[in-house]
Amino acid sequence: MPETTIPAPSTTGATASPRSAVWGRALTVFAWLSFLSETIIIGTGGAVRLTGSGLGCTEWPLCTPESLVPIVEVQGIHGMIEFGNRLMTGVVGIIAIAVVLLVLHTISGRRALIDALWFAVGGLAGAAVAFALVSLTDFPAFPVASAVLLVAVIAAAVHSVRTTPARRDLVLLAWLVLIGVVAQALVGGITVLTGLNPFIVGFHYTSSLLLVCITAAFLVRLATPEGPRERAVPTWFAIVTHVTGLALAVTILFGVLTTGSGPHSGDADVLRRGFDATVLAHVHSWPGYILAALVLFLTVSAWVLRLEPRRWLLVLVIAILVQVAVGVWQAREGLPPVLVGIHMVLASLSAATYTVVVLHLKRTASVVPAPVD
Numbered sequence: 001m002p003e004t005t006i007p008a009p010s011t012t013g014a015t016a017s018p019r020s021a022v023w024g025r026a027l028t029v030f031a032w033l034s035f036l037s038e039t040i041i042i043g044t045g046g047a048v049r050l051t052g053s054g055l056g057c058t059e060w061p062l063c064t065p066e067s068l069v070p071i072v073e074v075q076g077i078h079g080m081i082e083f084g085n086r087l088m089t090g091v092v093g094i095i096a097i098a099v100v101l102l103v104l105h106t107i108s109g110r111r112a113l114i115d116a117l118w119f120a121v122g123g124l125a126g127a128a129v130a131f132a133l134v135s136l137t138d139f140p141a142f143p144v145a146s147a148v149l150l151v152a153v154i155a156a157a158v159h160s161v162r163t164t165p166a167r168r169d170l171v172l173l174a175w176l177v178l179i180g181v182v183a184q185a186l187v188g189g190i191t192v193l194t195g196l197n198p199f200i201v202g203f204h205y206t207s208s209l210l211l212v213c214i215t216a217a218f219l220v221r222l223a224t225p226e227g228p229r230e231r232a233v234p235t236w237f238a239i240v241t242h243v244t245g246l247a248l249a250v251t252i253l254f255g256v257l258t259t260g261s262g263p264h265s266g267d268a269d270v271l272r273r274g275f276d277a278t279v280l281a282h283v284h285s286w287p288g289y290i291l292a293a294l295v296l297f298l299t300v301s302a303w304v305l306r307l308e309p310r311r312w313l314l315v316l317v318i319a320i321l322v323q324v325a326v327g328v329w330q331a332r333e334g335l336p337p338v339l340v341g342i343h344m345v346l347a348s349l350s351a352a353t354y355t356v357v358v359l360h361l362k363r364t365a366s367v368v369p370a371p372v373d
Helices: 018-050 072-108 110-134 141-163 168-193 198-222 235-261 277-305 310-332 337-359
Strands: 229-231 362-364
Touching: 018 072, 018 198, 018 337, 072 110, 072 168, 110 141, 141 168, 168 198, 198 235, 198 337, 235 277, 235 337, 277 310, 310 337
Parallel strands: none
Antiparallel strands: 229 362
16 A cells, blocks of 8 residues: 655644544545545446346435335335445545545645535535425426535535645545546436436536546545656657557447447346347457557566666556456357456546556655666
């Protein structure tokens, strides 16, 4: 586990106290929990879709019009799987809140923590008022209340970033995760209410993947000393790395479209029409092979030149090669749910590893590494 390199709270002066060190260790633990939970929820979300449990709970935020939890005699295992994923959303949200509060307390002290709590009180009050007013109409009240709460979280994030004296990168990343979790809950509800619209389902997955990348970036920045940053690799290497990121994004995009057009719609009564999944599977493979070649080239170059991101590139090339193998395997076996689920989780981990590679293209200027040829 990397050492946390953040300053002590402003209320305690420049020297880190044992108490601030405890808060820093707690932040590191919860940062890892945030990354793991965001990865796990992709797996549970995939299980909902691949087992046909997408409409196991027909309502949102309730599971049925009369009950918050599924009724086993009525919804069976599908209701339990869908409700389990909803519970996982709550776990992810609690961890994200903990990371935000720990970051604010560790960096800015009690004052920032109190400000955030006031925003929370205001957001909850505003959401309650919005829910009460909209309930008087025929419009769904809970999505409006959720949107009000999301606006309050965004306002709190803007205030925190503007008033933080140091490590605004950590504060911003922590708030982005929390904003993303709140937004994901809203999008998940819209997914159910629209009968598993494939584009909304795809957006839901892509957003979850981005949250995995943000939590990975938080872990990297948490272990990075504060200060001016300078490029740690040759210019051509940085350019090829960013081109590789474009290939990765295109591969994931076509992968989402392919899955959305395939047999795993999320419910037995939901049929996909429009895109030809067979054609998309071939189109999805083309940027995938280009991605594998680019990553392999970067990895070999980084180890020959002994560049900063070489170890993480080795992890990335292994992840991409495994991903290619799983993709070919699942296509030949007729898209079995287990392999599709593994493919989805590996895609998020590959994207997170690429994020770590990009963050290692620069280093803190005060750190003097071995010279680069």
